[in-house]
Amino acid sequence: xxxxxxxxxxxxxxxxxxxxxxxxxxxxxxxxxxxxxxxxxxxxxxxxxxxxxxxxxxxxxxxxxxxxxxxxxxxxxxxxxxxxxxxxxxxxxxxxxxxxxxxxxxxxxxxxxxxxxxxxxxxxxxxxxxxxxxxxxxxxxxxxxxxxx
Amino acid sequence: xxxxxxxxxxxxxxxxxxxxxxxxxxxxxxxxxxxxxxxxxxxxxxxxxxxxxxxxxxxxxxxxxxxxxxxxxxxxxxxxxxxxxxxxxxxxxxxxxxxxxxxxxxxxxxxxxxxxxxxxxxxxxxxxxxxxxxxxxxxxxxxxxxxxxxxxxxxxxxxxxxxxxxxxxxxxxxxxxxxxxxxxxxxxxxxxxxxxxxxxxxxxxxxxxxxxxxxxxxxxxxxxxxxxxxxxxxxxxxxxxxxxxxxxxxxxxxxxxxxxxxxxxxxxxxxxxxxx
Numbered sequence: 001x002x003x004x005x006x007x008x009x010x011x012x013x014x015x016x017x018x019x020x021x022x023x024x025x026x027x028x029x030x031x032x033x034x035x036x037x038x039x040x041x042x043x044x045x046x047x048x049x050x051x052x053x054x055x056x057x058x059x060x061x062x063x064x065x066x067x068x069x070x071x072x073x074x075x076x077x078x079x080x081x082x083x084x085x086x087x088x089x090x091x092x093x094x095x096x097x098x099x100x101x102x103x104x105x106x107x108x109x110x111x112x113x114x115x116x117x118x119x120x121x122x123x124x125x126x127x128x129x130x131x132x133x134x135x136x137x138x139x140x141x142x143x144x145x146x147x148x149x
Numbered sequence: 150x151x152x153x154x155x156x157x158x159x160x161x162x163x164x165x166x167x168x169x170x171x172x173x174x175x176x177x178x179x180x181x182x183x184x185x186x187x188x189x190x191x192x193x194x195x196x197x198x199x200x201x202x203x204x205x206x207x208x209x210x211x212x213x214x215x216x217x218x219x220x221x222x223x224x225x226x227x228x229x230x231x232x233x234x235x236x237x238x239x240x241x242x243x244x245x246x247x248x249x250x251x252x253x254x255x256x257x258x259x260x261x262x263x264x265x266x267x268x269x270x271x272x273x274x275x276x277x278x279x280x281x282x283x284x285x286x287x288x289x290x291x292x293x294x295x296x297x298x299x300x301x302x303x304x305x306x307x308x309x310x311x312x313x314x315x316x317x318x319x320x321x322x323x324x325x326x327x328x329x330x331x332x333x334x335x336x337x338x339x340x341x342x343x344x345x346x347x348x349x350x351x352x353x354x355x356x357x358x359x360x361x362x363x364x365x366x367x368x369x370x371x372x373x374x375x376x377x378x379x380x381x382x383x384x385x386x387x388x389x390x391x392x393x394x395x396x397x398x399x400x401x402x403x404x405x406x407x408x409x410x411x412x413x414x415x416x417x418x419x420x421x422x423x424x425x
Contacts, residue, residue: 019207
């Protein structure tokens with residue numbers, strides 16, 4: 001990862017990090033290879049009938065890159081409508097097809113956690129007790145063989 | 150008691166961070182005070198365990214970006230004052246002990262000389278050592294990654310120790326806590342010098358509320374091996390420009406062997422106990 005000022009800012013003060021005890025929905029993105037995971041919590045608002053993300057939090061069991069991705073994606077997702085958030089997820093997946101799998105894995109985990117949280121929210125419209133959904137990533141974050149600094 | 154524990158946890162980290170920020174005579178006092186407040190944290194935790202109180206290590210974010218140390222000191226004094234107001238939730242003896250410490254710490258903090266803080270200027274230079282961009286980036290990532298890891302290990306071993314009455318494994322846990330404290334303090338000082346000081350993020354409950362301790366030890370040994378490899382790479386990357394920094398990472402690398410030996414010892418002891 002090239003370290004620039006923006007990334008350092010997210011590493012020093014990850015945005016939206018932490019739990020949300022009174023969330024409306026939770027979703028999990030998981031790497032089945034190493035047990036790393038991201039949980040996203042949503043508090044939804046209603047603006048004249050349009051449901052939007054009023055507040056968002058995330059927690060990660062993972063590396064610094066995952067935390068940076070969580071900080072950036074949750075910041076982008078805040079105040080988006082459900083449709084807007086789904087567009088953000090799709091755009092993220094499209095960008096990730098152009099980067100090596102080991103670099104894509106962390107961001108994919110965050111985007112999948114957001115998708116899982118939105119899907120959980122929509123399921124809860126009919127079933128308030130619907131459990132948090134977990135999605136697993138396709139990419140692997142196994143480091144490249146022989147990679148040196 | 151749970152609320153008190155959160156406040157003490159946050160005050161410990163705030164004081165430790167202030168120690169990293171300081172470049173003068175305040176530094177050692179602040180780091181020592183943070184050690185005392187961490188012990189308060191373990192004592193409160195011990196009372197929670199004894200009383201059967203369900204607890205976790207959740208806490209709020211701790212803002213530390215200040216331009217002068219005095220602002221941070223006042224923030225810590227406010228935190229200590231809040232702790233003092235919550236002390237009636239623990240036993241009288243413990244409340245008295247903590248209260249006495251806090252009064253002295255508050256007195257010293259109130260009289261500390263102010264300092265300009267440069268721990269957040271992202272200069273990314275370390276002791277005048279010239280690093281190429283790749284080495285500087287690698288060192289930056291390493292410090293963020295490993296400072297969190299060391300905090301995580303302190304909290305994991307502390308939780309395991311607080312919830313175990315086995316003297317043999319608790320001795321091992323305490324050594325590992327002490328080792329991680331040394332690493333955290335070393336990395337924190339480096340981060341402050343490079344202007345990238347940050348409070349380690351909150352750890353998720355499932356990281357320390359461990360259900361399968363054998364799996365935890367096996368994974369921990371693998372992580373220590375990975376950390377050794379990172380230290381080796383960093384040592385190689387900086388050796389041309391700073392033999393001293395290279396030796397530091399070789400030293401940390403070698404310490405991981407000791408941690409691995411301790412974890413294997415604890416694992417063997419645990420497996421023997423479960424098989425007997």
